[in-house]
Amino acid sequence: MNWHNEPEMTRRVAEAAGWVLDVDGCIVRTAKAGGAGGVPIEGAAELLDWLHATGKQIVVCTNASQRPVSHYATHLRDIGLKVADADMITAATAAAGHIRAVHGEGPVVVLGEDGLFEALADAGVRIAALGETPAAVVVGAADTYASRDINAACLAIADHGAAFYLTVDTPWFHGGAGRSVSSSTAVGRAVQGITGVEPIVCGKPSTALAGVLRARLGEPERDIVIMGDMASIEVRMAREMGALGVLVLSGGTAAEDLPDLPETDRPHLVAENAAALLRALTTK
Structure with missing residues (x-):
């Protein structure tokens, strides 16, 4: 597979109306689930700002389950990431x-x-x-x-x-x-x-969660982006949902893993991190 991002796919991702963003390794660098104790990954705050400014519908989705949604969302806001309680889903x-x-x-x-x-x-x-x-x-x-x-x-x-x-x-x-x-x-x-x-x-990449996300973000004909750092989790769920899987190499999946990924885990778009993704989406 060609891992060089094609302009048409970049355009589709940029124009997608619904976005699902992972937390750990995607927008927050941390050693604990749900972004606990972590710091924003380069470009994460700016990406969220761009998504809000362009009218995207956003869901921030973490496989953490130990603390309430309000706990995780408050921490994200405290470190500079604009995530409302109502926009967050946990496992x-x-x-x-x-x-x-x-x-x-x-x-x-x-x-x-x-x-x-x-x-x-x-x-x-x-x-x-x-x-x-x-x-x-x-x-x-x-x-x-x-x-x-x-x-x-x-x-x-x-x-x-x-x-x-x-x-x-x-x-x-x-x-x-x-x-x-x-x-x-x-x-x-x-x-x-x-x-x-x-x-x-019931968490990522289950069909139970996929159903919740699809119900919140729209019908199958509407492009949805699922962004994360694990090809075997976020990208796989995107593939199963008929969504666009965007992989950032700032967490669990490394660049050297890409050639050996099975078809179910192959991303539609790859970026080094949130900052690199935002540059690709906003470069004319």
């Missing part, structure tokens, strides 16, 4: 929306922290009370997991046939400043090992 909000659509009010067993609990409450999903038969189990990120909660989750799945959801199943978060393990993936796969049930994933 927790995606999971909560999907669970509400499939299981109504629940109830559910939760392994996670306040980001997942708040998202479920906002979606109108109840937490299962002691002795109540749960409709589903959902696992999100946390610093610690209580053994009693893990036991309840496994019993709900193994003994009561509860549906099993996982916010993300990627092993690592890449933020442009090293990588950190995905705790939700680690615990979710442990629950899978005990119960023998494979979880339904």
Whole structure:
């Protein structure tokens, strides 16, 4: 494949009305999920300014789930990135929306922290009370997991046939400043090992999240850009959605990885970082 960006594709990306931007390794350089403790990547603030100025519809989408949307969005604003709470989606909000659509009010067993609990409450999903038969189990990120909660989750799945959801199943978060393990993936796969049930994933690049994004950003005939640093996550989701996948080489996927990418992960446009992408889009 020719990795030199063609003018026609650059034009389509520049004119696309809807944009989905990743956080870690894409607009923020960090070692923690959701941009925590990070700094803006070169050109990220200017790219966001250009998107706002040109009337693009923007969604900032992170696979983080440990903290509420307001926590992540506030940090992004504090470091100079114009991201409204309402423009942000986490893996927790995606999971909560999907669970509400499939299981109504629940109830559910939760392994996670306040980001997942708040998202479920906002979606109108109840937490299962002691002795109540749960409709589903959902696992999100946390610093610690209580053994009693893990036991309840496994019993709900193994003994009561509860549906099993996982916010993300990627092993690592890449933020442009090293990588950190995905705790939700680690615990979710442990629950899978005990119960023998494979979880339904709700974060990037799942079909559950793709449906949420497409519903928010428009119909299939409308060009949507999905921008991120992981070809196996953001670009793959773009391909599956019929969107335009823009890969920035400021995080998890490096230039030397490009020739060996499978067809499902091949970007439509490649840039070194947000600054380089903005230059390409605004150069006449």
